[in-house]
Amino acid sequence: MTRAQANMPSSPLGRKITSYMSLTDEEKTFLADLERNVTRHGSRSDLLQQGERYGCVRVMRKGWAIRHKALPDGRRQVVNFVLPGDIIGFYCNLFETADHGVTTLTPAEVANFQPDRIIELFKRFPRLAAALAWSGAKEEAIIAERLLSVGRRTALERTAHLIVELLRRLTIVGLVEEGRFTLPVTQEILADALGLSIVHINRTLRRLRDIGLIDLAGQQITVHDVKQLASIGQFDELYLHLIRAPKPLEHALDTKSDRKRAGD
């Protein structure tokens, strides 16, 4: 991944899509343009509040955030983690009002663009539209898997599962080194993601440490035995849909099209 791609787009969005589909120059330019407007945010700042009108579509360039939903009495569920490179609720921006909030967990660098550009994208770049639709489907798959966790896995299984999920997702974007990565997350947030109490998350993490599967030091987590962790969590691999190319996308989109033969 050195500098092999002279033609590699510099935008996270572009890079993400390029990983499973080659882009024309025109498409690259459009994507880069989408991400021109970058803003910075502190830790723990709300990018979007539940009940608010939608504003911009956002792409996480650096940092972590969470998408979360709350009940009137304050109980809260973390729906998903937004990792570097992730799009923040692409299609939701077609809604009037946000049914969830987005809050950063670290200082963050975010690209912003107007929702009507989504429409433009649909009209002018069907291949990009399809690619983003695909990416949206992946997010739904992640949420469905979390639902399975919260509904049917035990505390230990859920926790193990989440750690493996994050490990996998962060690996793709190059943020894991030898099983070690930064987990900028309090136990309260883990609890809210897994539908557990904060005390019980603590007990569970301790158990995972006691078995020797993980190590926690501040915000650094080290996974010693992914395999066993995955086995405890009954981790499936399937749901993240990491396989390179979605077949119909690859085929159908590349055949006839307006393609200009890009970098690779």
Next chain:
Amino acid sequence: MTRAQANMPSSPLGRKITSYMSLTDEEKTFLADLERNVTRHGSRSDLLQQGERYGCVRVMRKGWAIRHKALPDGRRQVVNFVLPGDIIGFYCNLFETADHGVTTLTPAEVANFQPDRIIELFKRFPRLAAALAWSGAKEEAIIAERLLSVGRRTALERTAHLIVELLRRLTIVGLVEEGRFTLPVTQEILADALGLSIVHINRTLRRLRDIGLIDLAGQQITVHDVKQLASIGQFDELYLHLIRAPKPLEHALDTKSDRKRAGD
């Protein structure tokens, strides 16, 4: 809704989209064509099995189904209910392998088409593509809300919430009469949808009956007091995104475009 729409598409998909966006004749024809191939299935038959390769995109014309995920040891989570008019995992069909199963709960009538028609749709009908993306985002919102239920609501709240959700969704497609509708669902399935045990679902339903909020007779459920039920379930209204027109969709898609002035 009598026969006001001479131009009303007869396909469920068309009808769904028409409810928030008017369609050109060409678009209507394309949609109708998508739904030409209709198959019938018995109750409890698998339309899709977890781990299987994806086949057709399906639209539920009549009947109910569930999307569900299972753990190796058999524990199961119902991810969502597929009601008449719903699309069955539109974008997931861009994946290689199914990470969930789909099973009918009643005899069902289903329209089928090849996934590569999705691509065709993206190329030829950007407005339809955007509309379906919107519809996909709504499904994600429903799943996220169920995650909130399972993670943070009590058994009584969850159950109340689900009943209201189904009431609302079925109302849209005209399947509710005076608070009464058919619920072709065993307690086991309710349990799997809500992350509870079958016994506890039974206790909880009894409680709702005892309070006088609902009545159950076979597969008929009558909701006596939606308001209180919604209040118990902390039902939000927001997440179903029932508001007529997604603003950017309405605007941006209708302005320039290739529109031909349809029925209304």
Next chain:
DNA sequence: TACCCCCATTAACCTATGTTATAGATGGTT
């Protein structure tokens, strides 16, 4: 240096929900 706030950690206790077991209903089939 002292104060404060946030967070992790643990212990003791409690309860919502799960488990196991049993008995009726219901409905289809021979």
Next chain:
DNA sequence: AACCATCTATAACATAGGTTAATGGGGGTA
């Protein structure tokens, strides 16, 4: 009309995980 398979319904008991409360560490700041 007897049989079987599924469901619903309850009771009695078990437990995973919640709650409350107390302690200590770490980092900012005045």
